[in-house]
Amino acid sequence: MVLEGVWKSYPRWGASQRTLKALLLRRVPGRMTPSTRRWALRDISLRLEPGTITGLIGPNGAGKSTLLRLASGVGRADRGHIRLPPETASVLNLGHAFSPDLSGRENAYTAALMAGLPRRAATAALPLALDFAELEDFADAPLRTYSEGMKLRLAFGVIAQLAPQALLLDEVLAVGDLRFQHKCIAHIEALKADGTAILLASHGIQEVAERCDNAVWLQAGSVRATGPADGVVEQYREAMHSATLDRTPPQRGEPESLELRRNRFGSQALVIEDVSVMGSADSEVGVGGRLDVRFVLRPSAGLVRSPIIGLSVHRVADGLLCYDTSTQADGVVVGDVNGPLLVDLSFPCLDLLPGDYVLDIGAYEAQWEFAYDYHWHAYPLKVTGGAQDRGIFRPAHEWTLRGD
Amino acid sequence: MVRLRDLTLHLAKRELDATHRMTVLGWAWPLVRQLAQLAVLVFIFSKVLDLGIDNYPVFVFTGLIAWTWFAGGITSASSSLLAQRHLLFQARFPAVVLPVVALAVPLLDVLLALPLLLVLVAATEGLPWTVVLVPMLLAVQFVFMAGLAWIASAMSVFFRDVPNLVGLALMLLFYLTPIFYGLRNLPGRFRELLQINPLTTIVETYRALLLGDPLPGTGHLVAVCVLSVVVAVVGFAVFQRVQGRFVDQL
Numbered sequence: 001m002v003l004e005g006v007w008k009s010y011p012r013w014g015a016s017q018r019t020l021k022a023l024l025l026r027r028v029p030g031r032m033t034p035s036t037r038r039w040a041l042r043d044i045s046l047r048l049e050p051g052t053i054t055g056l057i058g059p060n061g062a063g064k065s066t067l068l069r070l071a072s073g074v075g076r077a078d079r080g081h082i083r084l085p086p087e088t089a090s091v092l093n094l095g096h097a098f099s100p101d102l103s104g105r106e107n108a109y110t111a112a113l114m115a116g117l118p119r120r121a122a123t124a125a126l127p128l129a130l131d132f133a134e135l136e137d138f139a140d141a142p143l144r145t146y147s148e149g150m151k152l153r154l155a156f157g158v159i160a161q162l163a164p165q166a167l168l169l170d171e172v173l174a175v176g177d178l179r180f181q182h183k184c185i186a187h188i189e190a191l192k193a194d195g196t197a198i199l200l201a202s203h204g205i206q207e208v209a210e211r212c213d214n215a216v217w218l219q220a221g222s223v224r225a226t227g228p229a230d231g232v233v234e235q236y237r238e239a240m241h242s243a244t245l246d247r248t249p250p251q252r253g254e255p256e257s258l259e260l261r262r263n264r265f266g267s268q269a270l271v272i273e274d275v276s277v278m279g280s281a282d283s284e285v286g287v288g289g290r291l292d293v294r295f296v297l298r299p300s301a302g303l304v305r306s307p308i309i310g311l312s313v314h315r316v317a318d319g320l321l322c323y324d325t326s327t328q329a330d331g332v333v334v335g336d337v338n339g340p341l342l343v344d345l346s347f348p349c350l351d352l353l354p355g356d357y358v359l360d361i362g363a364y365e366a367q368w369e370f371a372y373d374y375h376w377h378a379y380p381l382k383v384t385g386g387a388q389d390r391g392i393f394r395p396a397h398e399w400t401l402r403g404d
Numbered sequence: 405m406v407r408l409r410d411l412t413l414h415l416a417k418r419e420l421d422a423t424h425r426m427t428v429l430g431w432a433w434p435l436v437r438q439l440a441q442l443a444v445l446v447f448i449f450s451k452v453l454d455l456g457i458d459n460y461p462v463f464v465f466t467g468l469i470a471w472t473w474f475a476g477g478i479t480s481a482s483s484s485l486l487a488q489r490h491l492l493f494q495a496r497f498p499a500v501v502l503p504v505v506a507l508a509v510p511l512l513d514v515l516l517a518l519p520l521l522l523v524l525v526a527a528t529e530g531l532p533w534t535v536v537l538v539p540m541l542l543a544v545q546f547v548f549m550a551g552l553a554w555i556a557s558a559m560s561v562f563f564r565d566v567p568n569l570v571g572l573a574l575m576l577l578f579y580l581t582p583i584f585y586g587l588r589n590l591p592g593r594f595r596e597l598l599q600i601n602p603l604t605t606i607v608e609t610y611r612a613l614l615l616g617d618p619l620p621g622t623g624h625l626v627a628v629c630v631l632s633v634v635v636a637v638v639g640f641a642v643f644q645r646v647q648g649r650f651v652d653q654l
Contacts, residue, residue, distance in 0.1 A: 010652060072495035072496060074492070074493055074494070075649075075652060076649065088495070088496065089495070090495035090496075092493070097490060097491055097494045099418060099422055101422045102418060102422055106418065106421070110418060113407075113410055113411050113414050114491075114494055114497055115495075116407060118406060118407065118410060119410045
């Protein structure tokens with residue numbers, strides 16, 4: 001699949017401009033000037049090689065979905081060429097083609113026909129699709145009774161029956177549960193091994209770094225970087241870091257333990273306050289003991305939309321990252337924050353080996369574009385105990401020895 | 405082509421299934437609707453205002469079947485793209501099938517009503533052999549409607565007034581087509597004016613084939629066939645030309 005110099009713009013329509021009245025009232029025909037057009041893609045060129053996975057990364061509104069749409073043949077580019085293999089499959093918007101009153105089976109059949117399978121092949125693919133989706137028991141229930149996850153499974157089950165030369169995926173896998181995601185990823189890897197060129201848009205930059213061969217970073221409709229996935233992802237991360245730094249205001253007043261631009265970063269639109277790290281004693285916890293981290297998130301100027309809250313644990317001795325998690329990684333929905341939000345993250349048994357650790361706590365923009373507030377290596381944690389074992393973690397374990 | 409045909413048939417079936425699934429009468433509804441309209445027309449124009457047409461119920465029913473398909477098909481076709489815009493956002497979905505699907509759905513009404521009409525004709529006047537030519541006429545009407553459907557649906561994407569205009573035009577056309585009256589009920593100059601309407605020729609031909617009425621002139625028949633093909637070709641070309649711009653407008 002090849003895209004060469006693709007440009008795409010959308011007119012800025014007013015709501016009333018699509019009626020005959022507007023046409024009749026428009027005195028000068030073709031009054032559309034470039035200033036009333038919004039360029040969604042500017043001069044995009046990319047090439048997908050068979051047997052590779054290309055990740056498409058970039059913030060919201062960068063043009064990822066527009067690019068995937070055009071590449072799937074929905075809409076037409078203003079300039080440039082798009083060459084697609086005749087057998088291209090895409091999963092763009094989930095289940096929009098589905099009809100709520102018809103059953104899962106009937107909808108799957110429709111989807112198979114629309115994906116280009118002939119009637120007989122579609123009939124043959126139907127049981128396989130339902131099997132892949134693990135929806136045999138619900139196959140005859142009307143689609144309106146399905147959850148979003150079930151719709152995704154149905155849609156992907158159908159796609160899994162195709163052997164496309166190119167496959168385009170738009171961020172859809174995030175809907176499914178973890179096990180099904182793994183199943184889909186395994187299937188995608190198998191397609192890749194068979195020579196399918198795959199293009200997938202993702203917000204999970206870690207996922208892109210791990211699974212993709214190449215990556216394309218879109219920013220405001222242009223390609224900002226392209227090349228091997230880990231390199232592009234690294235650049236993207238750095239840019240996010242500097243975006244955070246750019247938004248970090250200079251420190252004012254008395255220096256305290258937290259100092260902006262030293263160990264505290266972020267736009268401060270949402271601030272982390274009153275952090276307490278409580279184990280058995282303050283900042284101290286026994287091996288396998290309970291740890292509670294509590295803090296307050298306070299928006300400093302108006303509402304903050306669905307931030308991500310993260311925490312990571314580093315070992316002081318060598319700076320090793322022992323554990324890192326976030327509300328997004330754990331599938332916790334934070335929602336919009338327009339007042340103080342009390343956050344309590346508890347570990348019933350913290351299985352770290354004894355030693356000195358340090359915690360980072362951060363609150364990030366909904367797409368990880370920058371940090372609102374990020375406290376770097378700010379909270380010490382001591383794990384106590386007389387263990388003589390070595391490593392990082394101390395999983396609960398038990399020896400059992402039996403002689404004859 | 406096979407793909408387009410399979411997809412058209414399947415989408416039409418799907419729409420029929422979805423419409424009739426939750427109803428008690430199911431597939432009988434279209435027939436009930438047509439018979440109700442027939443009953444009203446027969447009552448008015450043979451009891452209230454006698455037009456003096458022999459075997460009036462069969463006469464109206466013939467015109468009504470052709471008209472119901474035309475009006476129902478064009479109405480739903482003109483808003484088919486707007487109503488099913490979600491399908492246009494599917495990868496590589498051939499938009500050209502949607503207006504055709506909208507015509508295929510009310511074709512079912514014709515296929516349900518036609519046997520009943522044939523029984524009525526057979527019982528009252530006896531079937532002429534020309535009945536076997538009806539499928540050909542249905543095909544001509546279908547080609548004509550497809551052309552109009554492509555033009556109207558494509559325009560409706562750019563101008564949302566089009567479905568309203570189509571509704572208005574159909575309302576007028578119902579009275580300007582000899583459906584519940586015959587051409588011979590009209591004075592000469594109006595008769596000629598009405599014959600400009602291609603639907604007049606189509607309806608008259610249905611009556612000729614089914615009831616043994618005189619055929620419209622050869623000139624009219626040829627003109628309607630040629631016009632149908634021209635409208636279809638132009639409609640298809642227009643549709644193909646502008647369909648790349650649909651998704652930006654929806």
